[in-house]
Amino acid sequence: MYDYGEDSEALLLATRVLMRSIKDSNTKYRRMVIVPQDGLQESSEKALKGDDADVEIVHTSIPNVFAHMPLTDHRTQLMHMRNKLVIWDDPQISSLQRVVYLDPENLVLRNLDEIFACHQFCAVDNGQSVVYSNGLLVISPDSIAVRNLYSDAIDGFMITGREYNYIGITQGFMPGLFEAFEESPLFFLEWDGDENEEESDELDGGDNTEEAVDNSVVLVHRLPFYYSINHMVFYERMNWDLYKCEDKNLATGEIPGPLLSYKYSGATLKPWFWLPYTYFQVFWYWQDVRDRLGEDxxxxxxxxxxxxxxxxxxxxxxxxxxxxxxxxxxxxxxxxxxxxxxxxxxxxxxxxxxxxxxxxxxxxxxxxxxxxxxxxxxxxxxxxxxxxxxxxxxxxxxxxxxxxxxxxxxxxxxxxxxxxxxxxxxxxxxxxxxxxxxxxxxxxxxxxxxxxxxxxxxxxxxxxxxxxxxxxxxxxxxxxxxxxxxxxxxxxxxxxxxxxxxxxxxxxxxxxxxx
Incomplete structure (x- = not known):
């Protein structure tokens, strides 16, 4: 959560809606908000704590890349990606056994605790051939190999001389991860509660000396596309039938996945901007969650x-x-x-x-x-x-x-x-x-x-x-x-x-x- 910038009001609202959706999903895991070195305004922290008293505000040493630049700037988006290295570097976060990182432009639709069983590093295959979204990442902070993989993907993009205005940067896509994920297996877990409850309890502890999953087998996994389905998919055919999703329900028109991503859109097409609400009906899900915040x-x-x-x-x-x-x-x-x-x-x-x-x-x-x-x-x-x-x-x-x-x-x-x-x-x-x-x-x-x-x-x-x-x-x-x-x-x-x-x-x- 980046405060003290021209887009801080929008980012705060997006973060509040995301955290509310996570809370309503009845997850049993800890909920954290990572803030940069200049921290949060008192009013912002009060709003987050008012929505969820159990949320943890983690102050880190990363720079506030949006303090003087807008969200749509390509360079700051690239630095925002690099700031995610704090998950491995910050002592408060790196002591955890596993972290599911979500950008504010996400909305949790149902409980997705099963992805904590995903191995050392997992990213969403966004349905395209050479890019992976970093809006949802499953990370094992104790894995140095994964940190180096992610860091090399960011540094390689900057060193190779590619221009910052590559459109994928503003959408949170990382071409540099393609080689690592090209041959990686697809993660899928039939979540039936009782069968995996014991494994989940082990993952939640963070103090176990033994990993619940043998991480030495595979370094990275690909999460299925519908784990973070993008809202623009709906508008390609005006339904959710474009991609084959395991749990989609076409009869009711429900979103076929546990997470809805609002990336892949311009500054004026974000869910917190009131005007597109008239047409972009997928924004209605986001507004429904916002209505639960109790704003006046x-x-x-x-x-x-x-x-x-x-x-x-x-x-x-x-x-x-x-x-x-x-x-x-x-x-x-x-x-x-x-x-x-x-x-x-x-x-x-x-x-x-x-x-x-x-x-x-x-x-x-x-x-x-x-x-x-x-x-x-x-x-x-x-x-x-x-x-x-x-x-x-x-x-x-x-x-x-x-x-x-x-x-x-x-x-x-x-x-x-x-x-x-x-x-x-x-x-x-x-x-x-x-x-x-x-x-x-x-x-x-x-x-x-x-x-x-x-x-x-x-x-x-x-x-x-x-x-x-x-x-x-x-x-x-x-x-x-x-x-x-x-x-x-x-x-x-x-x-x-x-x-x-x-x-x-x-x-x-x-x-x-x-x-």
């Missing part, structure tokens, strides 16, 4: 809503106040914007303390008015661009680790707040262009603000209705189980909402440019 999703959502409302209210108030200052003389009369000719050597204005009548403010106001007119004069093109920009901005303003259902609601709220801000700009521009106020008729800031916001709100009911229909549709996962029909219906309902939004913008742009 509603409280976090409510806090975000209040903070966004405060921010946008301040923006609206500042904008309306500035506009009134720009069109009002210090004595309260409406300023004639036509008299805002820039000073020349022949008619230079005397120095004044009227900041809102200064040259810089005049130029800024004239420029913004010109931009607004250009945008409004091309309503169709502008509305499409605005809708796209608002949608993207609203997505990236939401915390990536937020619970998906609340994240979707917050995204639409932020989107509507930004749309209201834009409509308020159009409404104020139209009001200032058409108003003929006398000295005592210039409205107060609050009056103009409330009037403008109310005008904007009256435009939104139909849009809000289509957005609620969209949220309801994507929330009903039981309606559209078909992986092809689901994205089609999602796009249709989203397109309806965006068309309604575009129509609102076109009408307002026509109103601003109308003579």
């Amino acid at each position: 999703h509603f409280g976090f959502f409510l806090g975000k809503v209040i903070s966004f409302l405060v921010i946008f209210t301040f923006i609206w108030l500042a904008y309306v106040s500035l506009c009134l200052k720009l069109v009002t003389e210090p004595d309260g009369r409406q300023r004639r914007l036509s008299s805002w000719g820039l000073p020349t050597p022949g008619n230079a204005q005397p120095i004044t303390i009227d900041v809102f009548n200064s040259r810089m403010v005049r130029q800024a106001c004239q420029f913004s008015c010109s931009v607004l007119y250009v945008v409004a004069s091309m309503p169709l093109v502008s509305s499409v661009c605005i809708v796209v920009v608002l949608t993207l901005c609203s997505i990236y303003m939401i915390p990536i680790t937020m619970q998906p259902s609340y994240a979707g609601k917050l995204c639409l709220i932020v989107h509507d707040l930004m749309l209201t801000t834009l409509l308020l700009v159009f409404a104020v521009a139209h009001t200032l262009r058409t108003a003929q106020w006398k000295k005592d008729e210039v409205p107060a800031t609050s009056e103009l603000l409330l009037g403008g916001v109310w005008w904007c709100v009256k435009k939104l009911p139909l849009l809000v209705l289509t957005q609620l229909q969209f949220l309801y549709m994507i929330g009903r996962t039981d309606w559209f189980q078909n992986p092809v029909l689901r994205p089609i219906m999602t796009c249709i309902f989203l397109a309806i909402a965006l068309i309604v939004e575009g129509r609102i913008l076109v009408v307002e742009m026509h109103r601003v440019t109308r003579n």
